[in-house]
Amino acid sequence: MSYEDTITSFAAEVREGEVSEPAGALRLGVDLGTANIVLSVVDEEDRPIAGAWEHSTVVRDGIVVDWAGAVSAVCELKEILENRLHCRFTQAAVDIPPGISEGTVRVFRNVLTAANLAVSEVVDEPVAAARVLGIKDGCVIDIGHGTTGVSILQGGKVVKSVDEPTGGHHMNLVLAGAYQVSYDEAEDLKKDPKRADDVFGVVRPTLEKMATIAQRAIAGHQLELVHLVGGAASLPDAPDVFAAVLGLPVVRPLEPLFVTPLGVAMGGKE
Template sequence: MSRTMAEVNRLLKKTAGLINNDTESLFQGEFRVGVDLGTADIQTIVLDAAGNPIAAFMDWTNVVRDGVVVDFFGASQIVREQVRRANAKLGINIEQVITSFPPGTDSRISTNVIEAAGLEVAGVIDEPSSVAQLLQLDHAAVVDIGGGTTGTAIIEQGRVVRSMDDATGGRHITLTLAGHFGLPYEEAEEMKRTSKDLALCRLAAPVIGKMADIVHGHIEGHKVPAIYLTGGSCALPGFLEVFAAEFPGTEIVMPSHPLYLTPLAIATYSDVIRAKEQRVG
């Protein structure tokens, strides 16, 4: 049975309230940690044994591009610092983390960064599949709008049967805005993140249409009744309506804080690993 979006949105709201909050909140008990090495940001989220967020850290960064680490040292240092802050906040010692990778890329790119940060990789999963696991979907598709790519995982009978990723993501929306307004990339990126002006989405509509075309190709041959969106670029005001218009007859679902859905899902994936280990034992 699918986990309700109300439940997931509650967890996302909690995560949003914890982002980069260093206030000491000592914790005792089991915990698990997810690290998301995104194109536009790196996030570390710590969950308690029940799956509730207890610490969350994020840095906007350009050290990863389209699933490739272009600044290996910078990426590992950001992860190391986020983990240090989590340890200091909670009074714990994080040694193992879960991480992820875009579909179709080499997972070792991500795991090498984690290991360079002095951590052990407890598990690795592709990004949209992690969301499918979190939502406990039976028959649907998860579309992850990343900084540089659009990734899709197709779920049938509760199992991911196909996962793929193609270029075109939030960075391309930023480039469109930068070109239109004659702005440096960094200013256009800030505009995309913070503006509530629906006119920006109208300017970005061709890029969103390209993302929809990619997803149509990914799901071709599969009767997908619902598509679940994740990724920070989905939060652009009007994105949901423009994207949904390309999929008449298909339910399009977007969480309240799409920027944090994939990192939360990555951290939650340790539940799956633990369950597998218990069955083997």
């Protein structure tokens, strides 16, 4: 299965509640994002088996701001997956923005523990993404709801990482102002394929700002291409804007929002 097919089938499992036939033991991953909490399940061969998600407001700027909300969301999503798969999960991996403090990492761990899950692994977000993309070296740019994360990987480890506050949230603010609509209406407008041209005209400077963050972060590194992931990368023109600013080819999978969450479950085998 190509990585594109793997991501697309995980996206269907999350969106439609589909379940695939597993080979061997199941592993669970938990991704706590600014906009979404996503749980992923893979089998022994790292194939996506199931997934579940919920809109969330429990994390802001890489920090868990609503601990109780995070715990109850993880518990609920875990139960949904257990019912779908007829199994019980006792452990899970969790991903974190690279470079956060020990104390902040502990909060992410504690969310799992409070949801009755032993922590099998704490993995950097770009490392999780790189597993899905099948790369050990290169650059992963993750544009989520709150931040733009730019990471350089060497030998499967993060050697440089920058995380700055520009994401889909900032696009919503700009759209709400331009069209005089509420924040929630701006969020819907942004994702409406029929309005893609209008939306792009308004959010283009925000995408260019994200690309400039990436440009500064990768300066001095020899790269042949960059990988673009995260929900905000779903905008049809996002790769072109990054390619123009960076002067490099940009690879974006069809369902960029699901790359990092899927990779969280894929560890713990080496």
